[in-house]
Amino acid sequence: MINFLGTPKLDTKRLILRRFELKDVQSVFNHWISDERVTDNRINAAHKEVSETYERVAKIVKDYSSDDFCYWAIEMKDSNNLIGEIDLYNFDNNTGNCEVSYSLGYNWWNHGYGTEALKAVVEFGFGQMNVHKISAAHNIDNPASGKIMMKARMAQEGTVRHMIRNTKGKYKDCALYGILQKDYNESKSILKQEITVFVNKDKRE
Numbered sequence: 001m002i003n004f005l006g007t008p009k010l011d012t013k014r015l016i017l018r019r020f021e022l023k024d025v026q027s028v029f030n031h032w033i034s035d036e037r038v039t040d041n042r043i044n045a046a047h048k049e050v051s052e053t054y055e056r057v058a059k060i061v062k063d064y065s066s067d068d069f070c071y072w073a074i075e076m077k078d079s080n081n082l083i084g085e086i087d088l089y090n091f092d093n094n095t096g097n098c099e100v101s102y103s104l105g106y107n108w109w110n111h112g113y114g115t116e117a118l119k120a121v122v123e124f125g126f127g128q129m130n131v132h133k134i135s136a137a138h139n140i141d142n143p144a145s146g147k148i149m150m151k152a153r154m155a156q157e158g159t160v161r162h163m164i165r166n167t168k169g170k171y172k173d174c175a176l177y178g179i180l181q182k183d184y185n186e187s188k189s190i191l192k193q194e195i196t197v198f199v200n201k202d203k204r205e
């Protein structure tokens, strides 16, 4: 059974994963959500107006009232820059399975931040929430995403042709990845990751 804990603060070597706040709207817009280099790898189109970003962030903030909502802002410890987002979603109470997705601002690609955030969320999902399996999919023309999944010890399970149609009408084949809790636990000693998970008493801060 999944142990829902909402969105507690997660602390890694260089990053803080925390809840979004309304004051983040401009950074979300400037750093990734208005940038097609980022959004072309996702399903939703880039935002043209900051008001679209306000609506999205406001919805996320509202949804924190549910314990089964796990959506983190990724902040750099040294600069306090907000550089991206990562979430666990599509929880299935029958199987105990869920999915993960993430985006980082282009300026911060290829510095290991995506891997660091994904490892933290996978650790939280298995170690704290008792999720059974975490899955994800990436467009096959977005190999960096597959790379970070592999670094978080997820394994490719297959490809699905024309799994999505992006906002420009182009169909994309996707690679599916997954990791089971039991496989994760077995490989944990290899991972040796440094992560501290803070869960507040009321589970909501």
Ligand SMILES: CC(C)(COP(=O)(O)OP(=O)(O)OC[C@H]1O[C@@H](n2cnc3c(N)ncnc32)[C@H](O)[C@@H]1OP(=O)(O)O)[C@@H](O)C(=O)NCCC(=O)NCCS
Pocket (backbone or CB within 6 Å): 037, 038, 039, 041, 042, 101, 102, 103, 104, 105, 108, 109, 110, 111, 112, 113, 114, 115, 116, 137, 138, 139, 142, 143, 144, 145, 147, 148
């Ligand atoms: C996917 C994403 C989160 C990766 O974040 P990141 O911080 O750049 O990832 P990391 O730096 O931890 O690792 C990236 C790895 O991909 C590799 N990589 C980057 N571009 C690559 C390419 N074109 N082909 C192959 N490997 C590539 C890097 O070399 C690095 O591997 P290495 O550490 O072994 O050298 C980021 O690129 C992103 O936000 N993309 C847009 C949104 C997106 O794709 N979301 C996921 C949808 S499924």
